Amino acid sequence: MAKLAKIEFVCTDCGMNYPRWQGQCRCGAWNTLAEMKISPSQSKSATKSRTSSGGYAGGTGGGSKKINEVETTEAEKQLTGIGELDRVLCGGVTTGSVNIISGDPGAGKTTLLSDLVSRMSQLMPSLYCTAEESLSQFKNRVQRLKLDYNPDELYLLSETSVEAIIEELEQKKIKFAVIDSIQAVVTDNANGSPGSPSQVKSAAQALTQYCKQNNVTMFLIAHVNKNNEIAGPQTLVHIVDALLHIDTNDGQIRTLRANKNRFGDIDTVGIFKMCERGMLSVDNPSEIFLSGSSTESPGSAITCIRKGNRNLLLEIQCLTTETEAEFPQRVCVGLNMNRIKMLTGILRKHTKTKIYHDTFFNIIGGLKIDESETCIDLALVTALLSSLNEFVIPRTTCIMGELSLNGDVRPIDSGVPRVKEAAQHGFKEIFIPFRNYHKSMEGLGAKITPVKTIHELIELIK
Known part of the structure; x- marks a missing residue:
């Protein structure tokens, strides 16, 4: 009499096998066990293959070796x-x-x-x-x-x-x-x-x-x-x-x-x-994320973000218009909406700025900014104030820094490489958090302006 196929339940996340269904796998995932039927012949074949395979790297076995007996080879690229x-x-x-x-x-x-x-x-x-x-x-x-x-x-x-x-x-x-x-x-x-x-x-x-x-x-x-x-x-x-x-x-x-x-x-x-x-x-990714426009207009600010170990310059644009609805709109493309709401709240609290306008944010080049990339806070706030109050931020100015809830400008990681990246692209004035200032930033051909609070930035940028 032929043997019946064996039934196992396999987790689709980690691949762990179970003899019966259960709600949660040991890896922590819920409802990921799928029923699998394994015939006796296939089970024996798979077991034999696993036994003689010698691991994922295809080793031939042969028992353990002393570390000095193992030959080392350099990875060729x-x-x-x-x-x-x-x-x-x-x-x-x-x-x-x-x-x-x-x-x-x-x-x-x-x-x-x-x-x-x-x-x-x-x-x-x-x-x-x-x-x-x-x-x-x-x-x-x-x-x-x-x-x-x-x-x-x-x-x-x-x-x-x-x-x-x-x-x-x-x-x-x-x-x-x-x-x-x-x-x-x-x-x-x-x-x-x-x-x-x-x-x-x-x-x-x-x-x-x-x-x-x-x-x-x-x-x-x-x-x-x-x-x-x-x-x-x-x-x-x-x-x-x-x-x-x-x-x-x-x-x-x-x-x-x-x-x-x-x-x-x-x-x-x-x-x-x-x-x-x-x-x-x-x-040169920075060329893509900068509009390249020769005309200066309100509502535009340039900052420097970090993708992995690369520094990218990008342009943030903001447009404010009088609302025609009962409640003003907040629209952002490529940015986190919760962070936008937080920054507008900081402006209302510490600068007494009244924002009764429809507000639209956009990132040039279609890049999406992670929520953890907080160094763009000052550029976002500056672009918003620029559009709201109709003043122009020079295109030779780069702004970077994180804004805290109490209105202070917090330091960002890798401040020196970001400043060097901006200076290499010809920016004449770079606003950075006060605690990020370092002597190595001198002699780059750009004016480095450290700021401590949002009030100080607004006074300097207007």
Whole structure:
């Protein structure tokens, strides 16, 4: 008599298995257990595979070794020619690494990796495996973007079986590969449909083991859920070497950030611009976030924010108009509404400013500012007062600083690098918190004006 299939419940967040359903997983997530049926033959096959796999890195076992017996190898990095991607990966892609790139639909994952695989084909045999579109669609994209590739070294594959993909990598001696996507491929060593926790984990483990054993560099495209997080088990993040994520900003600007990188830091942010020629690296992002207008008008202030370890100059615009409704409107694009309400409250309390107007805030370039980026407080307040009182802030002035509830100007992090960035772009006067002032700011060619309170700033700026 044939044995019945075994039923397990797998957490979609962390991949932990349970013999029966329960409301909360040990990882803390609620209602994330999904029912999975595992046949006896598949269970034995998976167990055997896990026993002989030697871990995610594909080690061969052989017992423990003394630390002096282990051979060390330096991580070899290869420049891709895509400046912002090389910046985020801290000097290029690491040979033999497995990397994940995620993002919303339309963020530019396929566009960026199409460019990358085309460039790498000029250096080594490269393969793009697509499980979500036809080969002709991929070729049309390459031709539309006018990508430069080596036709003798670029291979295209439409396959969903991990075993078939690995066999193709072995036969063609591929050294660089892209899998689109990890949620669309399946392996014989796991049960479930494509995208299920067991399939995603087992497929990523099999591909990682092959890459580590054969020194193959691989990029995996990953889907995201409605919370903009990688779909599937959290174990997927632990298996790979680097996790890159593309953020969209409701426009052409894309920001690439490394949430994990075993071969470098995760403080660097890459800026791209999506256009008809693909994802283009932006070497000087500050030019995008400044309007470039030669005319000076009320309601505009320039500040300096920090994205990762990069300093970006951006322009904040404010427009105030007499309201025609019973209650004035507060509209902001790219900014946190709660912070806007707090800053207007500070103005009413400490400067007795009456704001009975419709107020509109906008960030040039379509960038979204995180709520934690408080250094723009002074620029927001100054832009509001400038529009309200009809005075002009010179375009050669940069304002940065955090505003506290009692009207004091609080210090910001990395004050010296921000001031140097502004001075390099030709700003003549820079307003900073008093406690951020440092002697190293002298001799930069700009007038550094430290301020202590909002009252002092208003007196100086008018």
